[in-house]
Amino acid sequence: MATIDLGKHGAHGQVPANDDRPYHERYHAAHHFVDREHEFDAVKMGVWLFLATEVLLFSGMFVAYAIFRMMHPEAFINGSGYLDVSWGLLNTVVLLLSSYTVAAAVRHAQTGNQKWLRINIVLTFLAGLAFLLIKLIFEYYPKFVQGKLPGKFFSYPYAENPYEPLFWGVYWGATGIHASHVIVGMGLFAWLYVRARKLHFGPGHYNAVEGVGLYWHIVDIVWIFLFPLLYLIH
């Protein structure tokens, strides 16, 4: 108990100013936690609960998908036919690789390997960017031009099924929400990079890296389901 100094805004954690050790060695814990370990555990649980909310958010899209595939199976087969499996496959591989680099980043943070921690963060960021670019250039843009748009804006002249707009509604909705999560993830990796440069992470101090990593894995898992469900219908 004695180590905890109850400052005015104690929740920010106590970091004595006149100490030239790296940040992660100076930082103890926020005042309401017993120690760093205690805080670490609590934060990780918080992150998992947050992931639970993310999964449930996406579950809405999956339920909508299930219901409409059940109601209008032909529309989904038709719609899926317009999606190019190879781009989907490439994107899946990109995301899986990025999942690996995140896991590696966590590992390097744990071992205190600052250089490879930074490299892995950058790699993950680039993978996210690649995913978005592939999506935008080879998938969204052509479909936008051809009028394969959701609902009212659907103007593709060769549609074979009256419910195809609905398929595109589900497609744009699900992939759009997913892509927005990728963008948020990239922002988080940029933030991690800045902090990594300031030597904020090290053994026992990698909450942020791990938390963002867990988030990124969930984004990956969502895509693991979206890929076969959208691209591989026949």
Next chain:
Amino acid sequence: MMDTILTLAETVRAEKGGGLLHRFSFGHVGNSTQAYETEWLYIFIVWVNIISFIVVMGPMFWFVFKYHRSKQATNYQQSASHNTPLELAWSIIPLLVLVPIFFWGFEGYLSKLASPSDAEEIQIKASMWNWEATYRNGAQPHPRDYVKIMESDLEVPLIVVPQDRPVRLIMHSSDVLHSFFVPDFRTKMDVTPNRYTSMWFEAREVTLRGDEGTWYRRLPNGKRDFVGHKVFCAEYCGNQHSEMAAGLVVLTREEYAQKLEEWLNPYSEGMSPREIGEIAYKKRACNTCHSIDGQRNTGPTWKNWYGYEHAYADGQKRMVDENHLRENILYSQKTLVAGYPSSMPVYAGVLKDIEVNGLIEYIKSLSDRGPYKDAPQ
């Protein structure tokens, strides 16, 4: 325990309604063969509630009285903090009561949903804010038989059904969700835009006419009361949700057949366009949104609409003439009147040409700048 429950249920069921509790809850016995499925179960649950409530509240008041601190020697008490058999008992006994309630509810539900396949079928189309019934010969309720069931003077359709014959309603909506609710038959069903839903009932008694052969009787307080069964919309559907009502009367089979014949052709030969318009005004439910006496409603009033200039939502002022009226009736979203919601449906393809012409004539007849200004209205 179970015996007591079943005995109570049996007693309630055998009462056939009309008891004090029944009258207090429902007013009168429901007029359909499955209404009693609801009523007796309702009364049974009321009894379960009363007994449970006494079982819970009785001890509460007694304990508060008995163990008030002013009656205690010390301000703390030692007594058991749990009692497993007791706790098990009060977890399981309620379950025993709930199981039969669920089962009877399920039974009654099936009998309300599973209609006989030889039922008389009536198509019901719900739209904002009108119930449109179509009978098997194509007849639709005629505006001259419309009734006033609200306190206002709004006239709503009168749906007739035959006595002692199952009636099945096949319902769909042309816009948003509605729900066809006949309190006297103790049943309702949602009406959705993307699938047919159905409900059925079999009315037991012919509706007796009220004063002077009309469908009304005078209440002691001098107000008018509709003697038939009221039909409400139970799913919120917008501005005039509470006006989306209809009257429903039960006729003998002969009267029923006759009524359907009568209603077959709403616009007879030799009717003037204005007369056709007057009928269409109610039949197409223009009256739910547009008044003819100058009052504001969901839509603008038709009084003095023709021949005057009005402000529109796009900031312009327009003079209302025949062409403008026709465009506004058929494609209502093209020009919107300032200050009113854009909730009018598109009537192109719905209204017949004679109806459009009739409505225009009718609107003209309501204006003091129209050709009818000298004619008695």
Next chain:
Amino acid sequence: MTSHADSHAEHFDAHGHKDHGHVIVSVATLRLVLGALLFFTLLTVGAAKGEQWIAEVFQVTIPQSINVIVALSIAVVKTILVVTFFMQLKYDNPLNTMIFVFTILTVAFFLGFTTLDLGNRDSIDRTKARYIRPGGTGLAGTETLAITEFAKLQAKRNETYDPHHAHHGHGQGQSITDAGYLPKVPRVGSSAQASRPVTKITLPGFAVEADDDDDAHGEGPAH
């Protein structure tokens, strides 16, 4: 829900110093998992292409469900790999695993019950089918009404099927009486979507003894 299960583990551990969550996963494991993930990705594409190939070559129709089941099974395996190793649930506080499991359970409820409703809209469950018949009044017919009342109603209903009675009215009302109250036969289209919205609730010929819902289509009136 996650409460009592971990209560023993950390009954006095609220401020304890148990050292979990600091396992460092080896590079070899991570690479192995990545390899497995890539393999399964190719497998799922291969399976989809394979199904199509089989369908074309052998001229068979593979039901949609196979496609869905294969694709989802592989996706589930991949998810388990990611969650266990990349997300380190294997080495982590079991509480976090529990959170994840309950989340999946909640999603399952959501998906399951919604599908239960919207997937069963056009089928009639058997309990109900027994009561859909000419003159049927559901359970009310046999239980709530007294026998005599029921018989009376029954007699009245039979009347409507008697062509002689059909003309007993007042002479006019030809179109109604001619129809003789015979049930109108609704057309039920063959394609599921062309005929939407459909209701099959009063299909004529929905015989009392009909066992399978789907057999009841398209037969003539029962009488």
Next chain:
Amino acid sequence: MATIDIGKAGALHGGHEHHGSYLEGKGGIWSTIWDWMTTVDHKKIGMMYLVAILVMFFFGGMAAIMVRLELWEPTRAVAGGFEGNILGHMFGEGANLGKSNEFYNRVMTIHGIIMVFLVIVPSVPASLGNFLLPLMLGAKDVAFPRLNLASWYVYLFGSLFAILSLLSYGVDTGWTFYTPYSTTTDEGHVRVVWMVTAAFILGFSSIFTGLNFVVTVHKLRAPGMGWFDMPLFVWGIYGAAIIQVLATPVIGITLLLLLFERFFHIGIFDPRLGGDPVLFQHFFWFYSHPVVYVMILPGMAIINELIGAGSRKKIFGYRAVAFSTLAIAGISFIVWGHHLFTSQGEVASVVFSALTFLVAIPSAVKVFNWIATLYKGSIILTTWMLYALSFLFLFSIGGLTGLFLGSLAVDLHLHDTYFIVAHFHYVMMGGTIIAFIGGIHYWWPKMTGRMYNELAGQIGCALVFIGFNATFFPQFFMGSRGMPRRYASYVTEYQFWHQFSTIGSWILAAGLFLHLFNFIASLVNGRKAPANPWGALTLEWTHASSPPIEHNFEHEPVVTHGPYDYDTVLPAQTKPGDYVLPRPAAGGAAHH
């Protein structure tokens, strides 16, 4: 902590009981305001939430009064005249609304949205829960204090959108936003979009609070406090927090899809494009049914504390009450279909009906346990205890009338009638809000350091109880006689009951205003509160001063007794016949 000196007011922690109170200003007025705005102290955040929620409750209540006023006449005479004119002046959209129902529909919607999203859902957890959870657990703060502050600002931000929507004439969708009406009404206006956005944002606030509490309960219990040593208040908040975390994201995606529907017409809920409006209802109620238990579980949580302290006795069957909380939280996720009995298929209806009856059991078990706690207790009838008893009375009615609605055949008649309205007001208002007001009275001395006037409180409680029953009991009869809900005008036969109900609403309002004045008077001129005026045994009373210091406890508390161990703690400190704790008269010594 050898002896727990709970009796003597002010004796706790020697002389500096008010020194360093969290309410103390920080220099000048501006720095104090800045301090409150940037605080991460759970107590201050709880108090700010409390104020905001009460303000919103006032607006929601005003809307309710207007709704009742409008229903005085079967036609829309009232709205067409007085209120209609106000509206006309405010918005200029037709000074005389005449026959239009716009006014009623909008006020009814405003009442629903404010009360559900802005008042009842956050009411107990965000205000009392925030204030008390760490205190009861012996912690210095919640697990993530900054997230807690973020939750408060998100709440403000969400409210802002709701207010923007109201200022631009409000919405008329009903709080349920049923499609396709909500996607087509007011086309070309942003009101609906703003309102949906508000509800969407408020969801995040709810998630943050819930997430915070779950982690706090798991990780920040004081040494020696096992799961079954926690006060039952914490159990209730914990159960609600789990639901908040798992259910709220679904309303997020639902409202997001609704926004997509309005902007892009993606067709998922649009029947014209092959979508399904009933799917929206499934989505909506998957959140909104569990959230009913987010509303009631914290209410029940408060009642545990009030009944325990009011009868000076262990809560009967602690574990049964704790487990029933979890059972309710679990079952709440699989009963949502009972809101759709008239719109969904029969297969799902039957399953949902059976499951619905299941949820009745744990609720009943709780009520039985509370009644059994009163047995052989030592009961004082202070304001908050009267509220606890009112809760038992009203919640029993609310719960029992649920049986009608779970039963399929009866529900087909009662669905969407005033019976439903009465039922859920008995549960939401008679349950949660009554418990909330009782809780505010109970913890008022702890939160503000002042006592309130006991007599005024008791009169207020009586008024609220009578007014509430007069308002809502007649609605059961209206409902069973077939009066549909959300009706701006109605047929003449219901007029008597409507007028009865309207008069009741005035009594109810009078009671609530009396409480408001009582609280204001207490703040201005109240007696200073001792640390433990009620003689309760949970940590916030035994180990913290009134009001607590900024870091809650002088020393980290070590739990030596259970939260309701009156029978072991009190005898150890007293001779027979000797009253350590004030007797009822003295306990109500708030007034002189």
